[in-house]
Amino acid sequence: MALLEIRELHVGVENREIIRGLHLNVNAGEVHAIMGPNGSGKSTLSHVIAGKPGYEITGGQVLFRGENLLRMEPTERAAKGVFLAFQYPVDIPGVTTMNFLRAAVNAQRKAREQQEFSTPEFLKRVREVAGSLNIPQHMIKRGLNVGFSGGEKKRNEILQMALFEPSLCILDEIDSGLDIDALRIVSSGINALRSPERAMIMITHYRRLLDHIVPDIVHVMSKGRVVKSGGKELALELEACGYAQFEDAA
Amino acid sequence: MKQVSAKADTERATGDVFAAARGRLPGAGPIPQIRARAFDVYKRAGLPHGGMEDWKYTDLRALIGEVLPLAPQPDAEALVRAKASAKQVAADQAIKLVLVDGIFAPELSDLGRLENEVVVRSLREVLENSVSGAMAGLMLSTTSDSAISLNAAMATDGLVITVAEGNAVKRPIQIVHVATGLSVSTYTRSYLQLGNGAHAAVVESFVPAEGASGYQTNDATIALVGDEASLSHIRVAAAASDAVNISSAIIAAGTRAKLDLFSMTCSGSISRYQGFITLAGEGTKLSANGVNLVRHKLHADTTIVVDHAVPHCTSREKFRAVIDDCGRSVFQGRIVVRPGARKTDAALTTRALLLSDQAEADSKPELEILADDVTCGHGATSGALDDTLLFYLRARGLSEKDAQTLLIKAFIGEPIEEITSENLRDFVTAQAEHWLQAGR
Known part of the structure; x- marks a missing residue:
């Protein structure tokens, strides 16, 4: 059974169809890249998998380990192991990163009937992972993402991904707003989380990211569908020829 | 016509209340006369109503209609209930001073634990035993607000807290106002006098005892803060869901003083907190902040007037309201910069969070700038959770x-x-969480 199976998915927003009959199979252990021009429906796909309200599912199925994902609240999806790294992580003054992390990790562990972390245990774990991502301790004590640069916010997303230990990671333009050093840190953080039990879907415009995180499968999305799938060499082809060649295929 | 007769009824009822209470109101020498004059001032204006600009969102004449009879002296049974409630809201490490139904209850208070740096007397004791002109001044009003005049006429007790020049009180002093009664009114009036260079933190908590209902609280706190003195005043008000709480704070500070004020209203049918703060000495810094937490059909009004009377003072105000169900929150913030008060630096923000479609927030920030070379700003927003x-x-x-x-x-x-105090921050946070839990 595929970890994630999307069949003939149709999604609309305000009577406009964004996803138009999309198919996608993702197995545990695989890293997929979804590339495509602006407006092809890549971000909508990531939001629908994570359960963001405001989208109308007009047809198709999204199965996660064979279960109907579309019927679950976002909270439940997170507890089942779905993680979306946001393109634009939010900032919340008044909630420290540490308090937020503890609340979220323990909520997920509770939902999975795992024991909640003790405070010292959790602090130690956060310090370790934060250290590996070059996130200084004082940042964790501040309001969530408040005053963080784009790169710091993205590192904070990967910190959460590492702590939550999800089975499916969706990375929505994790490379946007990152300079080359930040990209290297974020990529190595993501690579460290690759495992046979975990799948990743990277959504990106740029091949640059795929130099750092080498995907197993590359998909091209256009006008709400996957129009071509291939190995990592497909990304090179896209860079040489652009997306225009696929516009007709859609 | 209907309104006119309603007003006449209210005044007659209030007049009766004063006449009935007179014999029980403490005060020797000139005090009874001062009370009678204060009552006349009140009677001329009547209960604050929507026609008064400062009360336009909180029309007491329409909302409460009448002033209830003065609460009786609490009996032993009331004190037992009051003790339990006072314990629930006790701030960590604070010295507790408890007023039950408007009367100081030494047996529930921590007088024995008071530090030497502070002198505490009950208002009753001061008014009855000292008739010097200075003490009579305690009952005079410096504002024309009719709720405060009513308070001066009717105050049964309160606390007179004095911190002499240069003294610092380490532990917070907590005045706990407990209401135990049914359909009665209480009036308390307290004084905080901080000499030059003195420091103190005063917490005021309002809480109903089990079984208390339909009561009216009218409290006034008058604070005089000397040069280079600092005062923290933290107020947390809870009341029975059918009770009324009107609290006024009149605060004046000298040169290079520091004022750290906070007020949170958590419940009560009708609540009004009004602060009148005068920055009377140069270089003084004021931080005045507050929260209204409102649900059901409750109404909470916070009104703050900051008077920059002299140059080089700074004021910062942050106000937030959380409103659920059919609740209504009012915030009025007026900043007055007197002629000549140049280099005034004043800022005010107010934000309301509306948790339901019926929730209502009224914000009225006002700047009255009569001086040049000042920095003043305000911002107001309201909206739902993002x-x-x-x-x-x-x-x-x-x-x-x-x-x-x-x-x-x-x-x-x-x-x-x-x-500024972490301890008091935690205390306020715990009270806010209590409110959040109660509605979830």
Whole structure:
């Protein structure tokens, strides 16, 4: 059974169809890249998998380990192991990163009937992972993402991904707003989380990211569908020829 | 016509209340006369009503109609109930001074633990035993507000707290106002006098005892803060859901003083907190912040007037309201910069979080700038919880309720963070969480 199976998915927003009959199979252990021009429906796909309200599912199925994902609240999806790294992580003054992390990790562990972390245990774990991502301790004590640069916010997303230990990671333009050093840190953080039990879907415009995180499968999305799938060499082809060649295929 | 007769009825009832209470009101020498004059001032204006600009959102004449009879002296049974409630709201490490139904209750208070740096007397004791002109001044009003005049006429007791020049009181002093009665009114009036260079933190808590209902509280706190003195005044008001709480604070500070003020209203049918703060000496810094937490059909009004009377003072005000169900929150913030008060630096922000479609927030920031070379700003917003933030938190595994609670806590955390004492910040946070839990 595929970890994630999307069949003939149709999604609309305000009577406009964004996803138009999309198919996608993702197995545990695989890293997929979804590339495509602006407006092809890549971000909508990531939001629908994570359960963001405001989208109308007009047809198709999204199965996660064979279960109907579309019927679950976002909270439940997170507890089942779905993680979306946001393109634009939010900032919340008044909630420290540490308090937020503890609340979220323990909520997920509770939902999975795992024991909640003790405070010292959790602090130690956060310090370790934060250290590996070059996130200084004082940042964790501040309001969530408040005053963080784009790169710091993205590192904070990967910190959460590492702590939550999800089975499916969706990375929505994790490379946007990152300079080359930040990209290297974020990529190595993501690579460290690759495992046979975990799948990743990277959504990106740029091949640059795929130099750092080498995907197993590359998909091209256009006008709400996957129009071509291939190995990592497909990304090179896209860079040489652009997306225009696929516009007709859609 | 109907309104006119309603007013006449109210005044007759109030007149009876004063006449009936007179014999029980403490005060020797000139005090009875001062009370009678204060009552006349009140009677001319009547209960604050919508026609008065400062009370336009909180029309007491329409909302409460009448002033209830003065509460009786609390009996032993009332004191037992009061003790339990006072214990529930006790701030960590604070010296507790308890007023029950408007009467100081030494047996419930920690007088024995008071530090030497502070002198505490009950207002009753001061008014009865000292008839010097200075003490008579305690009952005179410096504002024309009719609720405060009524308070001067009717005050049965309160606390007179004096910190002499240069003295610092280490532990917070907590005045706990407990109401135990049914359909009665209470009037308390307290004084905080901080000499030059003195420091003190005063917490005021309002809480109903079990079984208390339909009562009216009218409290006034008058604070005089000397040069280079600092005062923290933290007020947390809870009341029975059918009770009325009108609290006034009149605060004046000298040169290079520091004022750290905070007020949170958590419940009560009708609540009004009004602060009149005069910065009377140069270089003084004021931080005045507050939170209204409103649900059901309750009404909470916070009105703050900051008077920059002299140059080179700074004032910062942060106000937040969380409103659920059919609740209504009012925030009025007036900043007056007197002629010549140049280099005034004043800023005020007010934000309201509306948790239901019927929730209502009224904000009225006002700047009255009569001097040149000043920096003054204000901002007001209101809106619902941000869907993007909610989704982010839910996508990280928090339930919808927990995500909402976290965002509400963050929202009200901003003014709470301004409280300088960590201990008192935790106290206020715990009271706010109590309110959040009660409605979830």
